Amino acid sequence: MRVTANSETCAVSSLCVYRVPGVFDQDEDGLVLVLDESPAESLYEEIRRAARGCPTKSIRVVEDSEVGEAAQAAPAAPAAPAVETADAATGGAA
């Protein structure tokens, strides 16, 4: 699993930090930081919950099965466009 987060859309709910403190943290302004981008498998379920529960959908989880294709794109491309699209798509889905 690969975990990234978009601090630009973060609304400082702190939910991820409380749920998986070893993986998520906050900077001085409260914005999300990912401490461990490749966490232990025992944390996967809690991390998925954190991603589902994020009020701004700012956490992105790429599962091992998808990691091959994401590995090239992830370091260069921040999660921002993907998250924005996801929100807009849900909001506008007819």
Next chain:
Amino acid sequence: MSTQTPPRYPFAWTPPMQVPEALRNIHKTSAMEVTLPSGDTATLVTRYKDVRALFADKRLSRNIARPDCARISKDNDLFMDPNIDPDPPEHTRVRSLVTKAFTARRIEALRPYVQQVADQLLDEMEAGPQPVELNEALAFPLPIMVICKLLGVPAEDRDQFRAYVDGFLSVTKLSPEEVGACRQNLWKYLGDLIDSKRDNPGDDLVSELIRVRDDEDDSRLNDHELHFWTQGLLIAGYVTTASQIGTGTAVLLHHPEFVRAIREDWSLVPSTVEELLRTQIMGSSVGTMRYAIDDIPLSDGTVIKKGTSVLLSEEGANVDPEVFECPMELDIRRTENHHMTFGAGLHYCVGAALARMELQVATESLLRRFPNIRLAAPAEKLPRALGGFMEGFTEIPVEW
């Protein structure tokens, strides 16, 4: 279109422990017309999927100071300051100044203080006669003392501003003149507070905001905004948490089996708090008023037309059977409980982590201190607040 008057909103909780019938049936349509206390109508969005998406949708403006936007109350223009634009980029600029005070680390640093205040209030409660009215003994004083500490409001002023805030939040309880007087008093009080912090800054949020106002780029926060957002934090940080502590506890005590379960496993406190937040929203959703600045299709194809006043039903989303198994049941062990009580998207409640921490401390401290605590009146007779933004129980007699 039916010519019938749309149902009254907020839906009344009668009997008080039972989910309103209207709320049980709310998911049959994705949006419904409702009549507000002002007599204006608005469109209530009912399903979790839509509510969550719309909280993050920029086609819904939070600036409701528009002549054609529905009013919640005829007697109170709460949150309709035309000088403040709570949409991005204005909102983002102000919000980022405040969020740093609410990080998990800062909130946890406050926990010992909250515990100390709770212990002190429970000491006083234990020393007095029974039954005790829980709102006065714990639910209201605790968040007041915490928000005062956070904002730097002197302890001796608490009762005074509590009266102003209560008046400020009236929907139908007070006349427009009385609401206006409370608002003026509060505004003046905050002006004096800001002036005194300017002369004697402290380690508090108001002092910090003043520093940003005065020392840095002048465009960041003007005096009016400084006033407005201090007022917002003060109000949002007090009445909501107070109502939730009191009413959540009353509901919990109504279920002795859950109280027993918590006593056997204190790690259930956080999930209990979440479940009470999910099922017992105290302000219904009147605080979610939005205005559509474009046509917005919902997930089933229904279109919210540009110019519509929209309420996002947090309480409807929270009991949506598509998302929550047995949604009407209180289940203190729910692990997947992404309720909408604090909203979603960029306006997500900035004080959510603080509220959660206060609720956890209050719940656990009360149950630990009084192993036999119970309601001292029949649950179905507990009076609910009317005519204000908060609808929690106004009297919660307890004994032990």
